Amino acid sequence: MTGSGWGSAVKIEPNDSGDATVPDIAYSSNGNAIAVWQYHDGASNNIWANDFTAGVWGTAVVVDVQSG
Numbered sequence: 001m002t003g004s005g006w007g008s009a010v011k012i013e014p015n016d017s018g019d020a021t022v023p024d025i026a027y028s029s030n031g032n033a034i035a036v037w038q039y040h041d042g043a044s045n046n047i048w049a050n051d052f053t054a055g056v057w058g059t060a061v062v063v064d065v066q067s068g
Contacts, residue, residue, distance in 0.1 A: 012050045012057050013039065020048075031055070036063070043067075 012035060013020045019040045027033035033052040038045055047064035050057055 010057065012060055013037070013048065027052075 020037050021040070023035065023037040025033055025035045034049060036047060036049045039048050045066045046062050048060050049063045050060040
């Protein structure tokens with residue numbers, strides 16, 4: 001993928017304590033992106049997001065918590 005601006009795959013979820021599923025990603029023409037996924041931690045289904053700006057992934061954050 002030389003010249004595409006994307007590098008090697010990297011883990012962007014916070015840890016391996018649950019199951020990350022239903023991933024989706026959107027990106028802009030300037031190379032910024034946002035990834036979202038559902039993450040079941042054993043008690044709740046949480047929606048997480050992480051942004052990719054200026055060539056660097058940010059810190060994953062919970063954007064919604066669904067009990068059960």
